[in-house]
Amino acid sequence: MNFKEKLKELSKKITDKKYINNLLIIFIVGIIILIATSIFNDNVSEKETNKRENKNEKSSTINFTEDYGQLLERRLENILSEIKGAGKVKVMITLEETSEKVPATNSNQSNEKTSEKDSQGGVRDINREDSNVEIATKGSDGSLIVLKEIEPNVKGVIVVAEGAFDMEVKEKLYQAVKTVLGVSGNRVEVYSSK
Known part of the structure; x- marks a missing residue:
């Protein structure tokens, strides 16, 4: 009996319009809250992603010179240690300046020449030049489009090698560094290690 009575009460509540309206309002408010939190979370995660990307771009441009120098050092150490008799090799490279990025640009230039003669025989020439240069950017973030990086x-190279006490090995190391980096001899020093 209990079960039948509960079913009758539930069927009366379901048929009651006030009860249905209250359930509908609660359901709509719940959906609105879910949509609002979803939009808010998307905006927050998008902002965090943009912040991380900007931080990575800044750190990569700040460390480019350091990374480029370290890359050269590592590659040079590897190849120089392969020279017969060189043994363990350490290399230090100093760079003159930072890298240079050449951005893409849009430029417009116009020339206008006008020649006027007055009634007394005088001539007046007017030359007008207009130029406009805009740096090209990509996307909504406004980052530069880079054509090339120089x-x-x-600036200088120091090589310290175990086998550099031998003059023949020292000369091979010296010539190899000059050739690989394309630098003059006065910028290269080769020393023997302890």
């Missing part, structure tokens, strides 16, 4: 020049 790597920094090598």
Whole structure:
């Protein structure tokens, strides 16, 4: 009996319009809250992603010179240690300046020439030049479009090798560094290690 009575009460509540309206309002408010939190979370996660990307771009541009120099050092150490008799090799490279990025630009230039003669025989020439240069950007974030990056020049190189006490090995190391980096001899020093 209990079960039948509960079913009758539930069927009366379901048929009651006030009860149905209250349930409908609660359901709509719940959906609105879910949509609002979803939109808010998307905006927050999008902002965090943009912040991380900007931080990564800044750190990559700040460390480019350092990374480029370290990359050169590592590659040079690897190849120089392969020279017969060189043994363990350490390399230090200093760079003159930072890298240079050449941005893409849109430029417009116009020339206008006018020649006027007055009644007394005088001539007046007017030359007008207009130029407009705009740096090209991509996307809504406004980041530059880079055409090319000019790597920094090598200022000096020091090579320390176990086998550099032998003059023949020292000369091979010296010539190899000059050839690989394309620097003059006065920028390269080769020493023997302890």
